[in-house]
Amino acid sequence: MGEFLREVVRSSDLILTALGQHVAISAAALLLGIVVAVPAGVALTYRPKLASAVLALFGVVNTIPSIVLLGVAMIVLGLGFAPAVAVLFLYSLLPILRGTYTGIREVSPKCIKAARGMGMSRMQMLRLVQLPLALPAIITGIRLSTIYIISWATLSAFIGGGGLGDLIWMGLQSYNFNLVLCGAIPATILSLLVSALLNRVIRLSRRHRSEEVAA
Numbered sequence: 001m002g003e004f005l006r007e008v009v010r011s012s013d014l015i016l017t018a019l020g021q022h023v024a025i026s027a028a029a030l031l032l033g034i035v036v037a038v039p040a041g042v043a044l045t046y047r048p049k050l051a052s053a054v055l056a057l058f059g060v061v062n063t064i065p066s067i068v069l070l071g072v073a074m075i076v077l078g079l080g081f082a083p084a085v086a087v088l089f090l091y092s093l094l095p096i097l098r099g100t101y102t103g104i105r106e107v108s109p110k111c112i113k114a115a116r117g118m119g120m121s122r123m124q125m126l127r128l129v130q131l132p133l134a135l136p137a138i139i140t141g142i143r144l145s146t147i148y149i150i151s152w153a154t155l156s157a158f159i160g161g162g163g164l165g166d167l168i169w170m171g172l173q174s175y176n177f178n179l180v181l182c183g184a185i186p187a188t189i190l191s192l193l194v195s196a197l198l199n200r201v202i203r204l205s206r207r208h209r210s211e212e213v214a215a
Contacts, residue, residue, distance in 0.1 A: 007178035014167065015182050021162035022187065026149045028085045033092030033145055038138065040093075041100025042126065051101055058094040066091065066152050074159045084161030088153060092145040099141020103134030135205045143198040150191040154183065 008015065044051035066087065073083035107130050115125045131138075157165030167183030170176070 004178045004181060007176070007182060011167070011179065011182055015186065018162065018164045018166050018183065019186055019190075021166075022150070022153055022164045022190070025081065025084050025088065025156055025161060025163055026146070026153050028081075029088030029092055029149050029153075030142070030146055032085070032089045033096050033149075034142060036089075037093045037096035037141075038100050041097045041138075042104060042131075044097070044101050045104045048105075055094070055098060055101070058097060061090055062094050066155050067158065070155060070159050079160035081161055083159055084153070084156030084163075088149045088156075091152060092149055095141040095144035095148070096138070097141070099137045099139075099144075100134065103137025104130050106137070107133045136202050139198060139202050139205060143195060143202070146194050146198065147191050150187060150194065154187055 040054075044054060069087045069090065070083065073087045077083040077086060104126075111129055111133065112125065115129045120128065153161075153163050154165035154168060156163050157169045164183040164187045168180050171179030171181075171183065
């Protein structure tokens with residue numbers, strides 16, 4: 001334990017730099033995933049047959065080993081930040097897409113009927129009824145994507161993307177397992193903290209939804 005703490009102090013600047021890179025890569029991929037997958041999930045609710053094919057396609061993408069996709073991205077985009085974000089973006093899509101699609105499809109028909117009875121347009125119904133009620137499912141999808149992305153972002157070190165994977169890789173090369181822990185532990189803590197935060201948001205959104213339905 002003492003050796004590990006000394007390694008933390010000695011490598012503190014390196015750890016902070018790698019942590020910042022890790023957060024930047026993960027945040028960029030997640031934001032791109034949200035921007036693309038949430039509207040796509042909404043659009044698929046109007047085309048259930050197409051939705052099955054699209055979800056199956058991205059299910060196949062998620063079964064491809066990340067190191068393979070990183071290699072392809074490296075060939076196409078080169079080394080660095082961009083290919084790492086591109087691969088993580090692809091992995092982020094399925095949970096958010098599925099959460100959005102499922103959440104909107106599971107909105108009670110009674111709520112839809114009531115909204116139509118009030119004369120709402122399709123867009124008003126989506127904005128004021130369906131999306132608010134589907135919010136817990138959407139955030140659940142975002143939470144899953146976030147956990148995946150933070151974990152897989154450690155592999156971006158193999159293509160020069162930086163992040164906490166750099167520390168893990170450097171530690172493995174030099175047989176410095178304390179340095180490996182300096183990369184692995186912050187990645188784990190970051191994943192747990194973000195997961196706990198989003199779980200809190202999910203609970204609040206469910207409570208808010210219950211209050212709206214009761215009203």
